[in-house]
Amino acid sequence: EAQVTQNPRYLITVTGKKLTVTCSQNMNHEYMSWYRQDPGLGLRQIYYSMNVEVTDKGDVPEGYKVSRKEKRNFPLILESPSPNQTSLYFCASSVQGKNTEAFFGQGTRLTVV
Amino acid sequence: GENVEQHPSTLSVQEGDSAVIKCTYSDSASNYFPWYKQELGKGPQLIIDIRSNVGEKKDQRIAVTLNKTAKHFSLHITETQPEDSAVYFCAASIPGGFKTIFGAGTRLFVKA
Numbered sequence: 001e002a003q004v005t006q007n008p009r010y011l012i013t014v015t016g017k018k019l020t021v022t023c024s025q026n027m028n029h030e031y032m033s034w035y036r037q038d039p040g041l042g043l044r045q046i047y048y049s050m051n052v053e054v055t056d057k058g059d060v061p062e063g064y065k066v067s068r069k070e071k072r073n074f075p076l077i078l079e080s081p082s083p084n085q086t087s088l089y090f091c092a093s094s095v096q097g098k099n100t101e102a103f104f105g106q107g108t109r110l111t112v113v
Numbered sequence: 114g115e116n117v118e119q120h121p122s123t124l125s126v127q128e129g130d131s132a133v134i135k136c137t138y139s140d141s142a143s144n145y146f147p148w149y150k151q152e153l154g155k156g157p158q159l160i161i162d163i164r165s166n167v168g169e170k171k172d173q174r175i176a177v178t179l180n181k182t183a184k185h186f187s188l189h190i191t192e193t194q195p196e197d198s199a200v201y202f203c204a205a206s207i208p209g210g211f212k213t214i215f216g217a218g219t220r221l222f223v224k225a
Contacts, residue, residue: 035215106156107155107156
C-alpha cells in the first residue's frame with residue numbers, strides 16, 4: 001500500500017530537549033515536505049526536499065532542521081523545542097518537478113511544555 | 114510571495130444542500146490549484162485539482178472552478194452527505210511545484 005508513515009503520532013516533551021520526528025514514504029517520490037498545522041493558519045511549509053541531499057526552507061523554518069540522506073526518509077529535527085512549536089505536524093511526498101498530488105502522513109501532534 | 118485566502122472558515126449546511134468554498138490567490142504565476150479534505154485524526158487527502166489552462170473540472174458531486182483573471186477559485190459540493198463533514202483546504206503552487214501555499218481551511222458541517 002502506498003503511504004507516508006510518520007512517527008510518533010503523539011509526543012509530549014519539555015522545552016529544550018532535542019527530538020526527531022521520522023517520516024518515510026514507499027512511493028519512490030523525489031519530493032518531500034514538512035508542514036505544521038495551527039488553528040486559523042492552515043498548513044504552513046517548514047522545509048522541503050527536492051531529492052537526496054537537496055533541501056530548502058519553506059515559510060516557517062526557524063527552530064527546525066531536516067536531512068535527506070535517503071530517498072524514502074525525511075526526518076524533522078527540533079534541536080531545542082520551545083512551547084511555540086506545539087503544533088500538529090505533517091509530512092508529505094509527491095512526484096518532483098510537477099504539480100501533482102501530495103500524499104500526507106497521519107500527522108504528529110507535538111506538545112512542548 | 115504567494116498568499117491564499119479561504120472563506121468561509123466554518124460552513125454548516127443541511128444534508129442534500131450544496132456547499133461552496135471560495136479561495137483567492139495573489140501570485141498570477143500560480144498554475145496548479147488542489148483541494149484537500151482532512152477528516153478528523155487524519156492527514157489531508159486530495160479530492161480534486163485544477164490547472165490554469167482549465168476553467169472548470171467536475172468529479173461526481175464535486176466541482177472546482179477557476180477564474181484566472183480574478184485570481185479566484187472555488188469548490189462546489191452538491192447533494193452534501195454527513196460523510197462530507199471535514200476540514201477542506203485550498204492551495205496554490207507555482208510552476209515547478211516546490212512551494213505550495215495553503216488556505217487557512219474551512220470546517221464543513223453537514224447536518225443530517
